[in-house]
Amino acid sequence: MRKAGNEQSRPPVKRRLKTKPVLVVLGILLAGNLLWFTLWATKDGGSAAEGSEQVASVGKTSITREDWMAAMESQYGRETLRELVNRSVMEAAAKKYGIRVSDGEIDLELALLRSEGEGTSDAFGETDGSLREQVKSRLILEKVLTKDVIVEDGDIKRYYKENEALYDVKxxxxxxxxxxxxxxxxxxxxxxxxxxxxxxxxxxxxxxxxxxxxxxxxxxxxxxxxxxxxxxxxxxxxxxxxxxxxxxxxxxxxxxxxxxxxxxxKGRSFKFDEVKDQIRRELALEQLTQSVTPEAFWNEFDAQWFYGDE
The missing domain is CATH 3.10.50.40 (Chitinase A; domain 3)
Known part of the structure; x- marks a missing residue:
């Protein structure tokens, strides 16, 4: 068993990015929903006997697999499907607009996330892969929204100098x-x-x-x-x-x-060239007059789902 040594002080950050990654709830929701989706997807493919299989009981009252899956559909179904559609819509948008998200960009977002102590929970079996996909979809959306927004180089450099400590990730x-x-x-x-x-x-x-x-x-x-x-x-x-x-x-x-x-x-310091695109995107997002979600692109990519009109 080991304990750490002395704590290191960190310079204060003068201003925080408005759209810092806050994926805790999203990660847990996604993982739980995907777990539900896997079970729900097998419902129609199983036999009647499997649907009536007892998964729990209270006294003489049985709870069947069908009851269980129906309850999960009611609780998680809509948001699970929404997440899957949104992810596909963002992938389509990336192809249409020639947008690419590199592993380095995802690594930066995850590093900033961890530096805030906003790590995600394994409560529903979440994997690093699913979290990376969440980050990737968000970055595609942000890049689509900001592709035509102009941000001066001087503003980017100034922001980095004022907030350099933010990129010294412990x-x-x-x-x-x-x-x-x-x-x-x-x-x-x-x-x-x-x-x-x-x-x-x-x-x-x-x-x-x-x-x-x-x-x-x-x-x-x-x-x-x-x-x-x-x-x-x-x-x-x-x-x-x-x-x-x-x-x-x-x-x-x-x-x-x-x-x-x-x-x-393990912590690392990100240099200006590694974060300038991220800063440009964040400053561009601050210029937008309203927030936009992936649902705004459903019509453009002919997205349809089980729940009807969005």
């Missing part, structure tokens, strides 16, 4: 926590982990922090700029390696946490 750590009432309970949890217990399962069973417990303890990426994470968690996570477990760590409210790091993003 290391971020994908962390999970088990929050317990006292040191004794934390020691018991550590012992169970040493004996092979699953961190995620233990977090769901034992953690008194309901929000993270429901996600198997996952709190996303943490680092120097994490504003809503207890500083003791950030300090403990910094410097840990993937798979490390640390604790007990006393938190500000007197509770005690056990921490696991499941992934490490």
């Amino acid at each position: 290391s971020a750590y994908r962390a999970s926590v088990i929050v317990l009432p006292d040191q004794e309970e934390a020691e018991k949890a550590l012992k169970e982990l040493d004996n092979g217990s699953s961190f995620g399962v233990l977090a769901r069973e034992r953690s008194i922090d309901a929000a993270s417990a429901s996600l198997g303890g996952d709190i996303g990426y943490v680092g120097e700029s994490s504003e809503n994470i207890d500083p003791a968690i950030v300090k403990a996570a910094e410097g840990m390696k993937e798979g490390d477990i640390a604790g007990p760590v006393t938190l500000a409210d007197g509770t005690v946490a056990v921490i696991q790091v499941s992934g490490v993003y």
